[in-house]
Amino acid sequence: MARKKATGTTRPARKKTKVRKKAAARASGKKKTTGRKKTARKSSAKKSSTRKKTTRKKAGKADTTARRRRTLKGISDIRRFFHRNEVPIYFVSATPFNLLGMDEWVRNFYFINYIDCFDGNHPTALVPHETPHRPFESIEDIVNYLLSHKEVHDIVNAKGKICPDREKPKGPNGKAVFLMFDEETEKLCEELGLEVAFPKAKTRSKVDDKLETTRIGDRAGVPSVPNVLAKVDDYKSLRKVSKKLGKDLVVQTAYGDSGHTTFFISNEKDFKKHEEDIVSAPEVKIMKKIKCRGSALEACVTRHGTIVGPLMTELVGFKQLTPYKGGWCGNEVFADAFDRRIRNQAKRMAMKFGDELKRMGYRGYFELDFLLDLDSSKVYLGEVNPRITGASSMTNLSAFAHADAPLFLFHLLEWMNQPYRLDVAELNNRWADPDNIDPWAQMVMKHTDDEVGQITRAPKSGIWEMDDAGNISYLRMQTHRRTVQFENRAFFLRIAGTGDYLYEGADLGILVSRGRFMTDDFKLNRRGNQWVKAIKGQFESMPVNEANMEPSVQPADIGGFKML
Secondary structure (H helix, E strand, O other), X not given: OHHHHHHHHHHHHHHHHHHXXXXXXXXXOOOOOOHHHHHHHHHHHHHHHHHHHHHHHHHHHHHHHHHHHOOEEOHHHHHHHHHOOOOOEEEEEOOOHHHOOHHHOOOOEEEEEOOOOOOOOOOOEEOOOOOOOOOOOOHHHHHHHHHHOHHHHHHHHHHHOOOOOOOOOOOOOOEEEEOOOOHHHHHHHHHHOOEEXXXXXXXXHHHHOHHHHHHHHHHHOXXXXXXXXXXXXXXXXXXXXXXXXXXXXXXXXXXXXXXXXXXXXXXXXXXXXXXXXXXXXXOEEEEEOOOEEEEEEEEEEEOOEEEEOOOEEEEEOOOOOOOOOOOEXXXXXXXXXXXXXXXXXXXXXXXXXXXXXXXXXXXXXXXXXXXXXXXXXXXXXXXEEOOOOOOHHHHHOOHHHHHOOOHHHHHHHOOOOOOEEOOHHHHHXXXXXXXXXXXXXXXXXEOOOOOOEEEEEOOOOEEEEEOOOOOEXXXXXXXXXXXXXXXXXXXXXXXXXXXXXXXXXXXXXXXXXXXXXXXXXXXXXXXXXXXHHHHHHOOEEEEOOHHHOOHHHOOOOOOOOOOO
């Protein structure tokens, strides 16, 4: 017991002594440490410092990522996000027309084009020197030529070195958007380290099929003009399958543009003109011919719902602008184009169609054409373009877009790996308000004569002004319509330039101005006619023999297909 008691009293005594010594040392300001302890402490301090630096570096990197991926809350955050964007985004197409002005909204946004519409003066348009290529037969051919060009590779790889997505296996050099593209485009982008910021080409091709569009609309509850989808072998079989649709018919093949593959048939003579196209198709769409007015709107399928732009009227088949009957040649957007009932009906149809596209796995930008039956006032689905279109510049540069954000920004958000919140219903209601729609019009001008010539003089892209007598003069270079303040001024984007060939259907350029180019009964008005005559008067050419045309001086053998 004594030992246990001794043991129990001596240990606390030693601990107490040690505590007193430490207290005394602290009081005197002295510390007694061995060399080993000093070394250990230095080593420990060094390790601690290294750990802190590493932690700071990791924290800094995490902070940057967190900043980039922090949920955007509404329009203000979305606008700021794109103004600070560090990921290179390229619009690759024949011209920059469809997305003009987007580089002012999105930092590091570039145009890669085949045609130099601005004579080297556009600050973000990259036009590589022409190299030998096979004749182009489609816009996809032009895109694939550009993506294969060494100068484009050098530009993309150079800009990709500073891309924040550099370490990502998908799209380390940035993102690419197009007017048209195919599966070869997707392969070229993969090789170039670009992510295609659109649904797969296979999906887009399926949606773009006019017959499939009809079926999608049926599933979504969006009606088309009374029609039948069938294989046609001859005139007799055409009449047999369409007997409930009346005498006057409109026949469309699955793919086509600007009236090239839309045929108006009232008798066998009409049929014979287009028999080869109709009979060779596996299936065609046969519609009842109605007296209608064309209209269009653009929309975007997002994770939060379908955003819908304003309903625009269309310029169709004007002989002054296009040689194609039923061919699209421009748009107008103004508040009184349609009454509220029609605008709301078109908006609901676009939202339904967008919801069906979303179920199919589609996301992003699309355009719907509508047909308003002037006899019954019914609104019918015409066709869908699963992409940006010739009307995109109208949608993205209007007053409502400047007040909020261009529709195309919401498309890009779906590919930016960036969470965001948005009240789509509120945005749609605001964009549908007539007070937010300012009147603008655009005309797409084609060469309408059937002779061939070579251009010796062409008007410049930029702002033009018209006097009271209908004469025009060039004011200044401008990259889009932003500074057109008055209706006697217009922005012209030149497509055909000096040395290019003129032939029936060749694109000359696009003219955009405030106000309207059509009358209330949808004919070209006096001002519209004056501008067409004046701009075309700026082109001069010399006649040539088509057999002696030099491919080396042609821009692309372009013109037999939709470029815009």
